[in-house]
Amino acid sequence: MKKIFTLLVAAFSATTMMAQMQGAKKFVGASTMQVSNVNLSNASDTVSFVMNDMTSGDITLPEMKGMLTIPSFTIKGATFSMGSNHVVEFANQQFTxxxxxxxxxxxxTGTSLTGTYNMADNSFSLTAVFKYGAMPMPMTYNVKGxxxxxxxxxxxxxxxxxxTYDNSSVTYSVRKYKEANVEKLDxxxxxxxxxxxIMGNLGLxxxxxxxxVYDESKGGFYRDYTNDGLTFHFTAEKEGTKTMDADYTFNSEKPNNILVKYNGxxxxxxxxxxxxxxxxxxxVSTFGNSATGINGVHVANKHNDGKMYNLAGQRVGNDYKGIVIVNGKKYIKK
Known part of the structure; x- marks a missing residue:
């Protein structure tokens, strides 16, 4: 009975692992590169892992810049085994x-490759020692993404x-990780x-x-990024003419925050x-289930309420002169 139970657990673990590893998975994190006494660091490298079967996969390392540039390359057929607590373990192995x-x-020519993929915290750690072409000294590359x-x-x-305006297809990239035992998102x-x-065709x-970080009162991962120094490019085009096309900051006196909610x-x-x-x-931009916890985002479209608004969406009175919007239509008020 115990043997059957063990086999069932192993089968379940394998099924879970295969489900999680469908297609190429990308991991982003800090790396270091050491050649002789020279150490170089990179705050953000991207590593790709494709699982071929239950014992091997392909690992693609990024371009490495140091004393010379080493192009991105793929280690094919790197072997691994399933360790405890859903940790995939790459035992020390050679590669080319x-x-x-x-x-x-x-x-x-790789003399050593070791690493782990921890499905509990979605981390991927790797150490590769190799020589590039005719270079006389080996290089040690470490990454945790x-x-x-x-x-x-x-x-x-x-x-x-x-x-309210819609876009039917956008893709967010979400990176979950732990920092000092605190779960965080980028x-x-x-x-x-x-x-x-009302401003024409926009590009954000x-x-x-x-x-x-997780905020229990908001039911998700939250950050106020008002003072993070972020910028982004914004364009507006009307009747074929660009009226705005520049990099902008966020208004430090207004709310600038993001909330990510999970279901499992x-x-x-x-x-x-x-x-x-x-x-x-x-x-307010809402992705996914817009009905949960954000009452007021999809308020009735007030541009159909019979009142006048300017092109910035502000309510104006009868003494306003210029282009106004009433019930979604533009008029010139003199």
């Missing part, structure tokens, strides 16, 4: 790989609490477009918010609240 540099093929999860879906963007807000807004550039291990919702520079209105 080849790269093409300006039409010439160079060989990478955390899984970057790409989540795709529709967003709804509310401007100034009055106008979120890459993607570039996306909004068409036919991407940026990365780092260090979200799945990102359920991302709510990003921000205000761009001196622009007079705030923006």
């Amino acid at each position: 790989s080849t790269v093409n540099v300006n039409g010439a093929e160079k060989t990478i 955390y899984y970057v999860n790409g989540v795709s879906g529709a967003i709804s963007v509310n401007v100034g609490g009055m106008f 979120v890459e807000v993607p570039y996306y477009t909004l068409d036919n807004t 550039g991407k940026y990365v918010v780092k260090g979200l 291990s799945t990102v359920e919702q991302i709510v990003n609240t921000f205000q761009i520079g001196a622009m007079p209105f705030g923006i």
